[in-house]
Amino acid sequence: MQGGVHGNEPAGDQGLLAFLGKLDANTTWAASVLEKADILVLPRYNPDGVAYFQRYLATNFDPNRDHTKLARQQTRDIKQLMVAFAPHVGVDCHEYTASRAYGAQEQWLPSQDGQFSAMKNLNIHADIRALSEGVFANAIAAAMERTGLRWSPYITADTGTDDVVMDETTSDAKIGDTSVALTQAVMFLFETRGIQLADQHWQRRVATQLTMLEALVQTAVDRAEEVLETVERAREDFVASDDAIVITDYGRPTNISWAFIEGQSGSLVDVPVTFRNSTPLEANLTRSRPEAYVFSRAWMDVAERLRVAGVRVDTLHSGFRGEVEVLNVTSTELSPTKYEGIARTTVTTETLRKEISLPGGAFWVSTRQKNAAHAFVTLEPEGIDSYATFNILPVNVGDEYQVYRVVASD
Numbered sequence: 001m002q003g004g005v006h007g008n009e010p011a012g013d014q015g016l017l018a019f020l021g022k023l024d025a026n027t028t029w030a031a032s033v034l035e036k037a038d039i040l041v042l043p044r045y046n047p048d049g050v051a052y053f054q055r056y057l058a059t060n061f062d063p064n065r066d067h068t069k070l071a072r073q074q075t076r077d078i079k080q081l082m083v084a085f086a087p088h089v090g091v092d093c094h095e096y097t098a099s100r101a102y103g104a105q106e107q108w109l110p111s112q113d114g115q116f117s118a119m120k121n122l123n124i125h126a127d128i129r130a131l132s133e134g135v136f137a138n139a140i141a142a143a144m145e146r147t148g149l150r151w152s153p154y155i156t157a158d159t160g161t162d163d164v165v166m167d168e169t170t171s172d173a174k175i176g177d178t179s180v181a182l183t184q185a186v187m188f189l190f191e192t193r194g195i196q197l198a199d200q201h202w203q204r205r206v207a208t209q210l211t212m213l214e215a216l217v218q219t220a221v222d223r224a225e226e227v228l229e230t231v232e233r234a235r236e237d238f239v240a241s242d243d244a245i246v247i248t249d250y251g252r253p254t255n256i257s258w259a260f261i262e263g264q265s266g267s268l269v270d271v272p273v274t275f276r277n278s279t280p281l282e283a284n285l286t287r288s289r290p291e292a293y294v295f296s297r298a299w300m301d302v303a304e305r306l307r308v309a310g311v312r313v314d315t316l317h318s319g320f321r322g323e324v325e326v327l328n329v330t331s332t333e334l335s336p337t338k339y340e341g342i343a344r345t346t347v348t349t350e351t352l353r354k355e356i357s358l359p360g361g362a363f364w365v366s367t368r369q370k371n372a373a374h375a376f377v378t379l380e381p382e383g384i385d386s387y388a389t390f391n392i393l394p395v396n397v398g399d400e401y402q403v404y405r406v407v408a409s410d
Contacts, residue, residue, distance in 0.1 A: 104162045321355070
């Protein structure tokens, strides 16, 4: 359970501190919770950002966009803490901007006290996603309604038009919550209406976070055996699975009504919007699951990043010789703008087969492990958060991508 990732979103860490306070104040309830669950709480992920009241780390990197490139040591240290704890259930607590106005005349304001979403990446086992949506999300929604608080899925949307298009939570692996979920865990994002409210509605937004947190934890406790069995069984199945892996995806456009506050009157209004539904996402690029990835020892920094994220990387002291799938780079497009100092590259490839030989010290990443999904999203070059995208594994047209896919024998 983590909060304070973005230092200008105080309801996250305040909600977690309120949760800890309730455990302290109600020892009977605390005992019933801790009988069923081990809980790790990191209420203030980004203490520098909190001190400066800024979104970013002291280095001006976004702590919530650093989970594949792992550019900052702070990200790596916290990542290793999470990996060692290996949660079955988790939550990342944030605020969203209360003053963001929608519509051509900026006439609509957000109305939801809390927005929440389970993680959507299709490389999370389907049973874990079903448990997240069918059990946990429903319980959180019911708790919000019992408390008289408004809720919705988490969304982002463009402003300045009456034709509002909303995107539900995406599958981006560079974001902290999805990164945790890719360890095959139930993982939620909680967002409270708060940014730019100063101290207005302080009690309401902390109560909103606490309501969602209590519902998440109580559901995990009340259904502990089911949750443990479902997640552990899903992990075993994921390790053994031969299903295709998903590299890119998209949300399904649907037409719905969305509750806003009308700025002039303060009334709740329902506005028709286009909602890109990600429950579930649709895959638009898949690839067969390799048995392993293999690459030269020259890419030691790649191996280190994978290990920090909990992926087992073995060293082949005798080297490697054999037939592999090779990804030949057919196009690259460099972003015209930088993202945290990097001009990201969009890559396409074609698949070939060939014999390769790598000298001793090469790295082997088996996909028969619980955290293999992190390897999928970083080592498949077309992924939006891959090492190729972030130029950690730089490529040009005509290059042979230097991470090779070892496929099962026909």
